Amino acid sequence: MVHGLWSIRIEMGQTRSITTKNERTVVHMSTKRTGSVLVLGAGIAGIQASLDLAESGYYVHLVESSPAIGGVMPALDKTFPTNDCSMCILSPKLVDCGRHLNINVMTTSELIDLEGEPGNYKAKVKTRARYVDPAKCTGCGSCTEECPVKVDDDFNQGLSKRKAIYKQYAQAYPNAYAIDKNKCLKFKNAKACGKCLKACQAEAINHEMEDEINELEVGAVILMPGFDAYDASKLDYYGYGKVPNVITSLEFERILSASGPFGGHLIRPSDEKEPKKIAWIQCVGSRNCKNDHGYCSSVCCMYSIKEAVIAKEHSEHDLDTAIFYMDMRTYGKEFEKYYNRAQEEQGVRFVRNRVYELTEGEDGSVKIRYALEDGSIQYEEFDMVVLSVGLEPKGEAVELAKKLGIELNQYNFCEAKPLTGINTNKEGIYVAGAFSGPRDIPETVMQASAAAGEAQALLSEAKGTLTKAKEYPAETDVAGEIIRTGVFVCHCGINIAGVVDVPNVVDYAKELPGVVLSTNKIYACSQDSSGQIKEAIKEHNLNRVVVASCSPRTHEPMFQETLKEAGLNPHLFELTNIRDQCSWVHMDEPEKATEKAKDLVKMAVNKVALAKPVQPVKLDMNHDVLVIGGGVSGMTNALNLAEQGYQVNLVEKEQQLGGIARRLHYGLKGEDVQGYLNQLINQIEQNNNIKVYTGQEIADVNGFVGNFTTTLTDGQQIEHGVTVIATGSQEYQPQEYLYGENHRVKTLLELETEIADGQLDKVNNVVLIQCVGSRDSERPYCSRICCTKSIKTALKIKERRPEAKVYILYRDIRTYGFYEDLYTEARQKGVIFIRYSEDNKPVVENVEDGLRVTVTDHVLGEPVEIYTDEIGLASAIVPPVENNQKLSKFYKVPLNEDKFFLEAHLKLRPVDFSTEGVFMCGLSHGPKNLEENISQAKAAAGRAATVLAKDQITVEGKSAVVDKKKCSACGTCEQICPAKAIKVDEEEQAAVVNEALCKGCGACSSSCRCGAINVKGCTDEQIMAMLSAL
Amino acid sequence: MAINAAKFDPTFTEEVTNKVKKFDLTKCLTCGMCTAGCVYSDVHPDNDPRKFLRKIALGMRDEVLNDPFVWFCTMCERCTVECPMGINIAVLTRTIRGQFGLPLPGFMQKVVDETITSGNQMDVSQEDYKDTLDWIEEDLQEELEDPNFKIPIDVENADFHFGMNAREIKYYPHELTEIIKIFYHAGVSYTLSSKKWDATNLALFSGNNHDFWKITKPILDETVRLKSKELVVTECGHAFKSVRMGYKEFWKGPEFPVRSVLELYADWIKDGRLVVDKSVNSKPTTLHDPCNLVRKEGVYEAHRYVMENICEDFRDMAPNKKYNYCCGAGGGALAMPEFKEQRVKKGKRKAEQIDAVGAEVVAIPCHNCMDQFMDINKEFYGMKKDMTHVSPLLSEALVVEECARNKGKKKEESEE
């Protein structure tokens, strides 16, 4: 079986390497490949993949079955582990995706058939009539006000009502309504109702609209239909739907959400009382073999902790929260710290017991009788209980996959083929996100970029053949014009208008100097508002724009795009934050908040009046890549980019390629790792686009995105446009458990080699100890892969010597996703699992009778003495600290507290750095298994391609500017500049700024003794003008 | 004293696993759902199913075989009815009890042996059986004013063969009278057997399958011999479960349904064969769910339906049906007098359930449970509660002149 899978993989690899070198024989491609991709599902995965592809030169058809893009994220309140508002971080992407010239968003649509071959598919897409023309609909909502039919609002999990004509959620793209055919009265009786038709001024509604079928030519398909939440009513013992105040975690997200049915006020839906005690029940529909959901849903532990933490923040009184769980699976990056903080600082209680039943108590409370580890019984009542429902594949997606001949696993998930991250059994069809297995947002985003990368490698010859370029109207020259400012004050639904008196602010702004228009917007960020702002710019001849809404950190680029589309320089714009920093933080003081909002608007109006156009700086782009690290991640990344047609330099510090994978023998799904590795190295060596440098490290780095010069230790210099850091990590050298003192105590990797060498074939007792060097005060992170790795090792020992007794001593078994099946299998094969707690660790001693491990059995509560032949320590994955610190300085990219590289955003930019043109993948990012590293390596390729595909590098241009006449060439600025972007020119006797490197921080300006330096886009004069508004 | 892991014996775990066949106990996650689910895990020591299971999973042979849990467990299946790994503690308890050569406590083995010899668990002689039936028959002839009334014995081709609990012959003939009276008024076709009439089987609890089949097979054979369409068992949980289990696991003969008499009662009320007047039973009444009838064999609604129709003030216990508590005397606890203390402690929790619902009458469709409820009545209520089977309540509520048989009669009379 295992070998069967492996041989498929090799075959596919061979096919690939032949087909991508198009000068050779093309095996199964009869025609030229098509430069477009069909992306199925427009959740965060679909959006990310579409943006990556569209930015890299491919046209995308984004097919979504619901009336709006966004998927599940819009319905979530905050996201772990950063507690970012889900909608807030998503919405810029929604807008980017929705307005992207090379993304054809097809809502209310589904893929019904697919024919053809990799590179050339014909896809049949059915678009169901939405009965509202999105091109005409302004999203004004008049129709929905008139509609008499109330329906349970699915988006709010049925906690509130919507109408039969509805918009999925406030910030939906397309910002257009749709009619629920099953509920609309007019579909039951043509003569009935029709109120919406009368209400719609745009004449966008048409009940006669018919379904359409379109045939699209695409080169590849990416499946990311997402997931369904487990139906909690299937577990009658938790009383969902019967016991009041037992709700699901998704319902709880909506309760917490400011845009939810209760405006973010934490109440229980049954009687709207504020709960004082809430419990979470884990594994509802997960880790349950009885109902064929034997897998772990991977995300519930973290989301429950997050919900508990946020609930505490929302609650006015001291909210008591308890999470009932079996194993706490906080295995992701920064998760363990989040868990520790929840426990130690926020006081969330964690109770290790799978709850048996929920019963109705007094006054709507919910009773729980639970068992502690020692077997003692506790009784508690909670005001509300949240069921942490698991993830399962969507029924429609399963049907489609079956129709297309896509293989599914036993749970009907489309699990990726081993060691591919995102490949299905069909070439040219990829899978990403929760359809391939339960996973969280960062991994979903990672896979989405990986699938985009893989599709790009397949279709590289057709790159740019179907994309369109965006033409902006010529920029209006505003020099010398009288200031004509337009002010747009946003309601943000009720987020702002619920506190701030928006009409009052609008009126106030009308009187401010230079303001010729002041108006309000329900959602300034919506598609129709954008159109209205553009119209207003034309109609009122505006040459400055102020939007008073939310944070410029999330929304400024979007509004600037609007200005560009209207022919204005994007820097003639100011966004002032009257939501995050006003209405949200002064909820009980509406009058004062209104005064503050007025001041903020005035400051912005003053500032924008002095704004001048800033022109972007364009620089030449080097299209070569430097990949640092020749392990599996670096090689996979290099190979993908090489297949995309880019020249790749691959630097490895050892004399040979392979990295830590050279020490691996058994993949987690039984793959032959050495076979895989050799084949990968072979592909690298055979590829003409890849140049390998072994035995080399990075000695120096100069430059920036598009123009890096990296010097290797032997002095060779590499010019490149993009850098990928894939430097990997190391195995922790244990200080504990007699490691290094007794030769029978080994690390897991050492043990693995011995198993492969047959040295353990006669062993009788093996003890594996988990969390050695992980999850402690020194390294407060989880090394993520050790649980699965130890279990796999135990199974291997059992396979080779069934009579051996193997013990795994653990703190929490963290076999997330389908790895849970391995845990089940190990128990069935007789591997003995004993849980220890951090304050009662196993004791390893040399005693007269041999090597002895003493550990307290978690169920029996008694010490167990194990005399053992071998001890395997699941030692931590640790970063190469010095090396990482060095690269961190060279490429100006940050490390986290644990000294792994820190991405630009933990949730939505998992392989990017905020420093442009630098990406990362593999263990340098944090502990991950081989499969995940491969996926991430492809993701980094997919992301790097978005930069490499550009002909030129464009820098925003908000840089420092020197008034040569005032400059005394003292050199203070040169000393102070952290970006090394300013130098004194000896000839000119004045400081000169390198605009490409300048970050516009202004440190030079504030330290300039002559007042010779100013900062474009944020001048001294502008700041003074703001202050004069006080 | 530390446990030496060298004593963990995987062959023991394997042996148990092989014997239970239907599920894999080694899948246990030690999640504690069973400990929380067993309502008796905290009423006295040595009653934690997770610990018992853990010992089996670790291969602690001696500790398992000497674990008092083996006898304390009432085998009610509540703890693992929704075990996420599909493990069944009751089956494990039964397997350890009966298939590892353990001596049985109390008089359990004695009853099993006597049942094998005499054919019934009360050691009633065939003569006494006949005499009792004759006596009931005479009584009923008088009460029903029907001198031709006969209890059908060994009548072939009847709609059902009725299997009873030997207690009904020995201690509760008046209740048997009520049952037969109900059959009479419903106008149904049935038969009793002259040979094998006791459906009970204490080997269900002793765990010895050899004994078990020796006891249960004859009653299934009787159904075939008498050519009855189905076998119907009296309101006794363990008798019903034994027959069902024997039928499902060992029976190789012709197929026929095995049902509880309560299911028939419900059908007869529904289809109008029995007409009832609930005002007759006016006191607040609740209903026990015997584990062997309800949780283990899935009869959730029938007895409830009957109760709702024959009691004016029916109050369901909480929890009920699949999640109702065991009476505390399951698993043959009544045959192990040395563990009475534990049994009574468990009974207290059952009593709390009765209190919570405020019932004065408790209907208990099981002879085994009934004995425990009698003790509960004695220990906690000074005999103030009315503990009864369902049949007497039903019989009381019958509007006889409206029932099927009498309607027919009336019709006949009017035709004449």
Next chain:
Amino acid sequence: MAYEPKIVAFLCNWCSYAGADLAGIGRLQYPTNLRVVRIPCSGRINPLFIFSALRNGADGILTSG
């Protein structure tokens, strides 16, 4: 009415300003008498700005980055 000082805050776009956003996301409530000036970096703060703020009626200055 009690004396309420007027505070001007210079906040770095990348850290403190983001922190102030986070306070909003977390609905942390604080007094309204604070006016934020977003700057690209705390290095951007010219001493001149502080004088100017005070001259324009600020009672206190908060710089954070």
